[in-house]
Amino acid sequence: MNNLNQRIVEFRGADYQIGHSYFLPLQGIADEVEKLNCLDDIWNYQVVPLLKEYFYGQVDLLRQVLPSFFNQDDGGQPQSASGLVSLHGEDLVAALNKI
Numbered sequence: 001m002n003n004l005n006q007r008i009v010e011f012r013g014a015d016y017q018i019g020h021s022y023f024l025p026l027q028g029i030a031d032e033v034e035k036l037n038c039l040d041d042i043w044n045y046q047v048v049p050l051l052k053e054y055f056y057g058q059v060d061l062l063r064q065v066l067p068s069f070f071n072q073d074d075g076g077q078p079q080s081a082s083g084l085v086s087l088h089g090e091d092l093v094a095a096l097n098k099i
Helices: 003-009 019-030 032-054 059-065 089-098
Strands: none
Touching: 003 059, 019 032, 032 059, 032 089
């Protein structure tokens, strides 16, 4: 989270940082599969749309903030018109750990 926010601060400023409250629902979940599903929902349906809004029309900057979420080799992952790949489960966790 800190690395993501550092990148956001670099390109947009401190006022645009992602708060921890997005991820609070994860604390109450013991089951790992359910936790991954919750993380998937939070990331793909709350955080990513927010970041797309922050960097609207500036895909190059969004790519610098989230490089591990852009398909480098066109490996068949579903992606948005911006080229942003929609990741799920362990793939999502791995990409988040690369930020």
